[in-house]
């Protein structure tokens with residue numbers, strides 16, 4: 232807020248001390264009279280003889296003016312053009328135009344261009360002071376409204392962040408509930424996230440997309456919460472009905488997350504993480520680049536982690552055997568470029584100590600896989 236103004240709730244009277252006014256008019260006598268009146272009232276006053284002179288004062292001297300009082304008709308740059316140019320440089324300055332009776336239309340267009348008020352020549356000192364006070368008060372109220380709007384936006388954003396954090400925490404709890412239900416997948420979501428992020432970085436994917444990928448990977452199997460425990464942990468081969476239940480999990484994930492706008496950007500990646508590059512996956516049977524990039528990355532990471540983890544129906548494959556399987560299926564099940572990038576960074580991937588190692592790594596040389 233301008234220091235010369237009173238705080239909201241106090242008297243609206245303007246205190247002219249410290250308020251800087253630039254008077255722009257080609258008539259030297261008028262500038263002199265106006266200056267006298269304003270300085271007697273306590274304002275600080277500068278003068279300019281036309282629009283160009285006014286802009287020079289602003290740019291060369293770098294003085295911050297609270298009020299611009301300008302004539303309309305002047306040689307060189309006129310008052311209307313000056314108002315437009317000034318607003319681009321100093322939108323917080325209150326503008327007031329001085330016009331002759333015959334220029335009322337022009338005064339109205341000045342108001343449309345953002346001037347706070349106009350005063351008709353000839354005028355006396357009292358009318359001038361009231362007009363300037365009104366203009367300053369109006370500008371100050373505009374500033375208060377703008378501050379309030381910005382503050383409100385900030386508060387809304389803070390509240391939205393809190394709500395989104397609550398969503399993330401509840402979903403995190405659901406992921407943990409899923410891992411408790413299907414104990415063969417403990418640490419799976421976090422490892423798929425680590426593999427996916429490492430692959431994306433190896434590919435040079437922009438960091439903002441990597442962040443979305445990270446969030447999608449954590450949630451990719453959330454829908455398994457809707458699959459019966461007896462099916463998830465079945466030691467033998469799934470029958471047709473059980474298989475159909477399992478393949479619905481990407482769609483269940485989406486139906487859980489869809490009501491929350493915060494998760495919308497992640498839904499395509501989650502929905503299509505079981506698509507195959509050759510079009511033989513589910514649920515859409517998409518092929519090649521029809522499959523979202525994040526889904527193609529997660530498909531490799533997900534399969535590698537599944538192969539290197541013990542499941543109800545088989546023990547974990549050794550890491551090098553699983554890597555060879557990714558290579559073998561490159562170009563059919565997997566995007567060959569992504570398989571290549573995954574295989575090139577996989578030996579360097581380390582799992583933080585708070586995340587379960589895949590069973591294969593547990594059996595091999597666990598230290599080698601820890602960060």
Ligand SMILES: [Fe+2]
Nearest residue numbers: 451452504505
């Ligand atoms: Fe899945």
